[in-house]
Amino acid sequence: MTTLHKDSLQQRLEESMKTLPSALQSAIAPLINEQFTGVIAKEQFLSLLSQSELSDKELRLALLPLAAAFSVAPISNFYVGAIARGVSGDLYFGANMEFSNVQLGQTIHAEQSAISHAWIHGETGILDITINFSPCGHCRQFMNELTTADSLMVQLPERDEKSLQEYLPESFGPKDLGIEGGLLAKVSHKLTFESNSPLLITAFEAANRSHAPYSKNFSGVALEMNNGNIYSGMYAENAAFNPSLPPLQVALVHANMSREALSEIKKAALIEDHKGAISHLAITTCTLKDLSPNMVLEYVSL
Ligand SMILES: [Zn+2]
Structure with missing residues (x-):
């Protein structure tokens, strides 16, 4: 099963590569191998920028089909890709995930995926997020929990960049409940537990x-x-x-x-x-x- 999944993901990545501008295709080809896990380090991104001669925004938008290749959408067959840039400058792909036979509340949206991906890698905030479809209300609210919710920028295809707060006017968030910090803040709850496992x-x-x-x-x-x-x-x-x-x-x-x-x-x-x-x-x-x-x-x- 693992091999099948890997093969189909690699095939989807390679198909998506064909949609990229040719200068970007050749620049990114060495990265998109069987070890690629949807992380583009800041230095790699800067190198892609200069090799492709695209703007920062154009490059992020061009990469979206590669992010969407990670989608698992057996219910909707609607493939959403997102790219979150952490405060370190590294970029993280994310894609929607749906699960047959369980309730729809278990679904993961592409924005949640990209942000979680950045969090797993130790990011403490998100500078901007690029998505191939307009963020749903659920995701706008999810992103309003972030440490960087007040400054987060959202980029869609064929749109000017806008802030999350423009997408979510008169928002409700952690501060309304007296909570400081936010999602992705570096914390330790000082729980204790011992195990060899x-x-x-x-x-x-x-x-x-x-x-x-x-x-x-x-x-x-x-x-x-x-x-x-x-x-x-x-x-x-x-x-x-x-x-x-x-x-x-x-x-x-x-x-x-x-x-x-x-x-x-x-x-x-x-x-x-x-x-x-x-x-x-x-x-x-x-x-x-x-x-x-x-x-x-x-x-x-x-
Ligand atoms: Zn959503």
Whole structure:
């Protein structure tokens, strides 16, 4: 299954390459190999800018089909790509992910994917996001949770760049609930836990980095694939509650952008703070069982 997924992703990337301006095609070709996981370092981006002779905006827009190639959309067949630029200047691809047989609330939007991808890599804010379709209301609200929500710029094809606040006038956000900081702020909740299991330690570290100022459900998920690779996800809570992105979803973004097939999940771990007002256990179990029916979930309530 892994090979099939890799082949089809690589095929989609190579098909998408054909849509790029020819100077960009040759400049980016060495990057788009089987190890490409949708991260373009600042230096690589600057090099692509000079080789392609495109503007910053033109280059980001040109790269969107490559981001959308990571889409998993068995329900809508609607492929959305997003590129988030972290405060470090590095760029992170994201794409929408849909899951058959589970409720639609489990869906991950491309903007959530790109932002989670940047967070996993340690970014503490997002400077701008480039998307191939207008951001839905859910994503505008999700992005309003970011540390950089007041300065975040949004770029769409054939549009002038606008700020998130122009897309979301009179917005409601963390400050309305007295919360300082925001999503992607560097935090440690000082939870403590001891284990020899790399899977549990990974889930625990994710819980310590999670953003859950409303429910206090500091939580993290780790996924171990049949090939032994482990991916983590932190909970990303939202002031408007419903646009919150559960820790499983962030871990699934991590695995998907790392070119893994989700049916290859062998083990999973969910760790959450028992003092939180909610629990992810039931929905995490349900979605994981559907993706990989034989996987084993370990659960720790701290
Ligand atoms: Zn959306």
